[in-house]
Amino acid sequence: MQSFHKELWLHIPKRMEFMNITSDVENAICESGVKEGLCLINAMHITASVFINDDEPGLHRDYKTWLEDLAPHEPLSKYDHNLTGEDNGDAHHKRQIMGREVVVAITEGQLHFGPWEQIFYGEFDGGRKKRVLIKIIGE
């Protein structure tokens, strides 16, 4: 069994934004040399997500509107979490909807994907550097 890991550093200036990291994952799989296995991709921060969906700007606008409706940023007083001095209570909720991680299959050295699957980093409390972990096991 082989294993491999890599941390990606990301800096998203906006509070909420989605970034396609599919090619970073493809590069990591290539570097790992793993031909058959599993690849975990997770946000290392608790106000961010990794998810798989469509790379379509209209959909991403829809997600932002929907998440803001389900867990609005303001009023800050809506969240007891913000009593700690933070202003990111909403981001901890948005991340639960969109998920922390994805696990993807590696087959014949490639992402085993359907036709439209793309991997995104979802930022809900931007303006600082954060990390995504890629962990690969297989052979």
Add this chain to the structure above:
Amino acid sequence: MQSFHKELWLHIPKRMEFMNITSDVENAICESGVKEGLCLINAMHITASVFINDDEPGLHRDYKTWLEDLAPHEPLSKYDHNLTGEDNGDAHHKRQIMGREVVVAITEGQLHFGPWEQIFYGEFDGGRKKRVLIKIIGE
């Protein structure tokens, strides 16, 4: 380490429906010969889910009502995604609530499950053929 994969083809005529695929996963585990390992089951399409819950028709009706409330199909103009000519903006949202994938443990050649766990394919934009991937690694 051994690896195995299998794609299931599914065709759900209704727009939204849930289908129990537990026995397909059990068969794949048996075919793989893996006794100890992990099994990933994921929708290969971005308007569908794989999730684990109860095989109880009342609950499935409740899920449909709830998902329709959280991300209604209509009006189509609610979603910028539908400006692309699609009418499935809602399905991309429903799938985020229910999830893309599950990872399950294989112990002594069997699904290592609690008493009520069943694996479902969740379709949110039916009427066409779609795939589910089963990927198994272990030994």
Add this chain to the structure above:
Amino acid sequence: MQSFHKELWLHIPKRMEFMNITSDVENAICESGVKEGLCLINAMHITASVFINDDEPGLHRDYKTWLEDLAPHEPLSKYDHNLTGEDNGDAHHKRQIMGREVVVAITEGQLHFGPWEQIFYGEFDGGRKKRVLIKIIGE
């Protein structure tokens, strides 16, 4: 490849509560002897979750309020599932928002975590004993 599993038994008296199980997972990783691999942690019951977020009491209160808003326990008649004689229709919905499982990386014999990541068991239908599964593969 090595594999290891362990079932945790939990008993949460309250209907809804979150319990930090990070040290249980760390102990299991230590027991397994795995230095590089993947660790699956999942609820074995379908009215409970395992998720990763912050160990901050204000946030946990916020989650409870939010989940009760998204899927209220009452009126019981809101859920067809409760026609079976159960009163936990809401719990099956809350669990879908918070997720069944997490998959975490093991690197150099440790949880490969960001600064604030903590693993929680989420109970949505407490008052009885339930299990969490920890499954580890790697070497």
